[in-house]
Amino acid sequence: MNSFSQLQLAPSLAKAVAEMGYESMTPIQAQAIPVVLSGQDVMGAAQTGTGKTAAFSLPLLQRMLKHENTSTSPARHPVRALVLLPTRELADQVAQQVKMYAKYTQLRSAVVFGGMDMKPQTLELKRGVEVLVATPGRLLDHIEAKNAVLNQVEYVVLDEADRMLDIGFLPDLQRILSYLPKQRTTLLFSATFSPEIKRLASSYLQNPVTIEVARPNQTASTVTQLFYNVAEDDKRNALKQIVKERGISQAFVFVNSKLGCARLARALERDGLRTAALHGDKSQDERLKALEAFKKSEVDLLICTDVAARGLDIKDVPAVFNIDIPYNAEDYIHRIGRTGRAGAEGLAVSFASPSDARLVGDIEKLTKQKIELLALEFADDRPRERMNTGRRHWDEEKRNDKREESPRESRSRYTPAPKAVDPFFDKPYEETAAADVPSTTTAAPSSPRGISPNIKPKRKVAALFKTTETH
Numbered sequence: 215m216n217s218f219s220q221l222q223l224a225p226s227l228a229k230a231v232a233e234m235g236y237e238s239m240t241p242i243q244a245q246a247i248p249v250v251l252s253g254q255d256v257m258g259a260a261q262t263g264t265g266k267t268a269a270f271s272l273p274l275l276q277r278m279l280k281h282e283n284t285s286t287s288p289a290r291h292p293v294r295a296l297v298l299l300p301t302r303e304l305a306d307q308v309a310q311q312v313k314m315y316a317k318y319t320q321l322r323s324a325v326v327f328g329g330m331d332m333k334p335q336t337l338e339l340k341r342g343v344e345v346l347v348a349t350p351g352r353l354l355d356h357i358e359a360k361n362a363v364l365n366q367v368e369y370v371v372l373d374e375a376d377r378m379l380d381i382g383f384l385p386d387l388q389r390i391l392s393y394l395p396k397q398r399t400t401l402l403f404s405a406t407f408s409p410e411i412k413r414l415a416s417s418y419l420q421n422p423v424t425i426e427v428a429r430p431n432q433t434a435s436t437v438t439q440l441f442y443n444v445a446e447d448d449k450r451n452a453l454k455q456i457v458k459e460r461g462i463s464q465a466f467v468f469v470n471s472k473l474g475c476a477r478l479a480r481a482l483e484r485d486g487l488r489t490a491a492l493h494g495d496k497s498q499d500e501r502l503k504a505l506e507a508f509k510k511s512e513v514d515l516l517i518c519t520d521v522a523a524r525g526l527d528i529k530d531v532p533a534v535f536n537i538d539i540p541y542n543a544e545d546y547i548h549r550i551g552r553t554g555r556a557g558a559e560g561l562a563v564s565f566a567s568p569s570d571a572r573l574v575g576d577i578e579k580l581t582k583q584k585i586e587l588l589a590l591e592f593a594d595d596r597p598r599e600r601m602n603t604g605r606r607h608w609d610e611e612k613r614n615d616k617r618e619e620s621p622r623e624s625r626s627r628y629t630p631a632p633k634a635v636d637p638f639f640d641k642p643y644e645e646t647a648a649a650d651v652p653s654t655t656t657a658a659p660s661s662p663r664g665i666s667p668n669i670k671p672k673r674k675v676a677a678l679f680k681t682t683e684t685h
């Protein structure tokens with residue numbers, strides 16, 4: 215039994231954990247917390263959804279309690295722990311969790327990420343914070359502006375390190391790490407241990423303890439996975455029917471394209487369902503608002519592209535729907551990882567049309583499971599494009615369905631599927647885009663250090679539902 219009581223956490227932390235309702239430690243927590251408490255470096259292979267944030271936050275907070283004080287002097291609250299993440303959503307999410315774990319302590323935490331006014335962040339930094347959660351680009355802006363001083367950092371967490379490297383943050387990370395004291399504890403979390411990650415670890419970690427949980431090709435055993443053979447034009451009705459029949463209160467609904475995402479959200483809204491759309495053409499503010507509305511249950515269906523597939527944690531989402539089968543089988547695992555989190559029961563329903571055979575085959579291979587395609591009986595008897603009679607039928611189908619075409623989509627039919635990325639979302643959040651700055655504020659001057667060569671400037675944000683992009 216991996217009880218938190220074994221850890222002998224300080225009462226202020228134990229109280230916060232109890233309030234969160236956690237009964238026992240997750241595997242990454244059981245393995246990592248004692249190691250971090252002992253002050254060793256960690257190289258952890260763990261995905262979001264495994265309880266990774268508490269696995270590093272709780273022991274770091276525990277170790278920092280010795281610095282706890284009620285002084286109002288900023289000098290008494292230097293940055294002692296730095297948590298770096300690739301995207302603003304993840305940074306925001308981790309910061310919220312850290313705040314909850316630290317709520318009964320005197321330790322202060324703050325989050326800084328791009329796409330937001332620097333001023334409020336600056337004020338917070340100047341007041342002094344012990345735990346700073348940040349995306350690399352914005353942190354460098356604050357370092358340049360002398361808002362953040364990192365010479366007293368004792369702990370650094372490189373979270374979702376593989377994604378930070380994918381995005382091209384390596385030069386920024388190297389710069390940030392060069393500002394930190396050599397004597398420190400470094401924790402690195404990554405979904406995979408690629409050669410690049412190993413190189414990063416060997417440069418910046420000292421004799422790390424390696425901890426691995428849940429391989430990337432594993433789906434949680436608590437998630438029931440159903441695949442239905444549904445023609446394109448019937449998918450929206452199929453979704454509505456299953457939601458109704460099963461009394462599903464909330465769900466993530468994944469589509470492959472931004473255009474499809476906006477259209478589906480609009481159509482479901484017209485059908486009387488409370489929906490919000492989350493995709494890469496949405497501004498930072500719109501995305502956070504959509505997530506917040508979903509968290510507060512003001513929205514039942516969150517229609518999203520893979521923008522939301524990785525990392526975002528919303529508790530107790532009972533179901534995930536794949537309106538489109540993802541181009542990349544790994545994204546299937548990330549998508550359905552939005553449900554059945556931390557041991558809860560979850561349902562993942564995927565709609566496959568005849569042209570999806572290869573993509574379904576890829577999922578079978580990756581997850582090493584045989585996928586049975588089910589036929590869906592529709593409750594009404596209006597004529598539909600095709601009858602849904604299961605796998606045999608769709609194997610025989612001609613590929614003449616009416617999916618929205620995008621260059622990526624048509625390419626993906628019989629050639630190896632390109633990696634499903636959302637370049638907008640995967641971009642770090644830099645100050646350059648006037649588009650993200652509310653019109654009432656003046657655009658911030660461009661960063662004095664300039665933009666990392668790996669980072670493309672942000673696109674203008676398209677008006678809601680008026681996007682002309684095809685993916």
Ligand code: AMP
Pocket residue numbers: 234235236237238239240243261262263264265266267268527528529555556
């Ligand atoms: P993370 O992987 O850190 O994003 O955490 C995923 C979710 O699991 C978050 O909503 C946490 O609040 C939750 N969680 C973390 N640790 C536990 C635990 N020991 N028991 C139950 N839920 C947990």
